[in-house]
Amino acid sequence: MTFSAVRGAKTLTLLLLVSSVAACGLPRSGPHKREIFAGSFEKQGDAFVVPVNRFVSRVTAVTPAFGFNSNFRSADLIGSDVIAAGDTLGITVFENVRDDPLLGNSGQRVSSLDQVQVDGQGYIYVPYAGRIRAAGQTPDGLRQAITRKLDTQTPDPQVSVQRLAGDGSSVTVSGAVGSQGVFPIERPTRTLSAMLARAGGTSVPVETAIVRVTRNGNTSQIWLQDLYDNPALDIALRPGDVIVIEEDDRSFVALGATGHQTRIQFETQNVSAIEALAQVGGLNTQLADPKGVFVLRDEPAEIANSLLGRTDLVGDQRMVYVLDLTRPTGLFEARDFMIRDGDTVYVTEAPFVQWQKTLSAITGATSAANQASNVGN
Known part of the structure; x- marks a missing residue:
């Protein structure tokens, strides 16, 4: 085979390879x-x-515009000692008689009624005093009501009432928090930020945490960072509130x-x-x-x-x-x-x-043509 023929064969092979590369398209990450x-x-x-x-x-x-509506912002702090349906009470009665007390055995002047549950209608039952409305009262107000009921049956009874942490005034905290659960609204935890602290804080970055509060079927949400930056967003809690912390999923x-x-x-x-x-x-x-x-x-x-x-x-x-x-x-x-x-x-x-990819393709095609020619020779 003559030199011209070999050179022509190489050129033809190169053109075929370049045409093939061009037809298939050069690799790239997306559209130009x-x-x-x-x-x-x-x-x-x-x-x-x-x-x-x-x-x-x-x-x-x-x-995204987040914020609590007026129903949430206008709520006042609830009294930490106000009794609600579902609460548990501890009641102690001291009687000024020794031989024949009304509530206790002979010689027993102090009677304790532990774990008295306020029912769904807000009432409790105290022996000899009957059914008494407890929900909405303070422990002192309930103490006076029980005293009036017992005063006609035992001389000058001394009554004490203690509101224990119960299901009545409580909220549910879940989501990305340190400790999920049902927490009572107590004096230190009557606001949203205080309750979140009680639940162990957030387990996701504050910058991307969203606080969602549901109350009586209505839901509002805010950025947790906004809650920390703006004290006006630290709303008062209400029994039955559901608080959920979620991470921004955008x-x-x-x-x-x-x-x-x-x-x-x-x-x-x-x-x-x-x-x-x-x-x-x-x-x-x-x-x-x-x-x-x-x-x-x-x-x-x-x-x-x-x-x-x-x-x-x-x-x-x-x-x-x-x-x-x-x-x-x-x-x-x-x-x-x-x-x-x-x-x-x-x-x-x-x-x-x-251009680099094209040149690389041409260079590679030329090298392949030379190798093919050498093999043929």
Whole structure:
């Protein structure tokens, strides 16, 4: 075989290999920037592509609004010694007779009634005094009521009433706390923060902890950090309150030329685009195009109409927000633009990366052609 024929065979083999690589497509982490723009609404696509600026950051900055309603905030502290249905009482009666006491045996002047349960209607039963209303009274008020009932049957009885921790004035605490359970409302634990401390505090970071309180079928919630920062949110508790501590489950997904491609849970109430990139190790310096940082989101029609100056959009709209970190204000825009639950943060590869991959493919194809030629020779 002549030299020209060998050279022609090598060239043909190279062209076939390069054509094969081009047909299959070069490996990459996702779409190019131009491909994303090609899917825009302006080019007959189904997504609106919007460059990020101050106006966009302000309109899209939506944070979950938590707070207790007026029914929770207006409740006053309950008296720590007010008796409620379900409470347990300890009652002691001292009689001024020795030979024939009303309640005790002969010679027994002190009679103790331990673990007296207040029934569902709020009453207790005391021998010789009968059924007495206890719920809503203080121990001293109940003591006087029992004394009046017994005074006609035994001379000058001395009565003491002690409210024990019971099921009547109690709340349920569950979720991400140190100790879950049913806890009585006592003098030191009449407010939300005090009861959480009684339950051992939260077992998740304060910055991402949500406190949910249910009372009489109504539920309100706040950030735990807001509770600590604002004493006005430290509501008074009521019997039967259900308190649940949960960790914020909002998250976003990072893809493309970032340090890590993964799902990231929010670590604070608000996460900016620059913080989101930092959480995944920033941009991959070998691959990333700092002009091609995208945030993909389904935006409510109200926000989409405001951004686009329209009024006709209905339902959620696909939005693609573009951040160019090379602009003089690019990093400021990334700092001000807030990430929301369910967002996808995608970073495209730099154009030169594709050139490198193409050259690598051609180089590899040439080497393969040479090897094939050598084998043939």
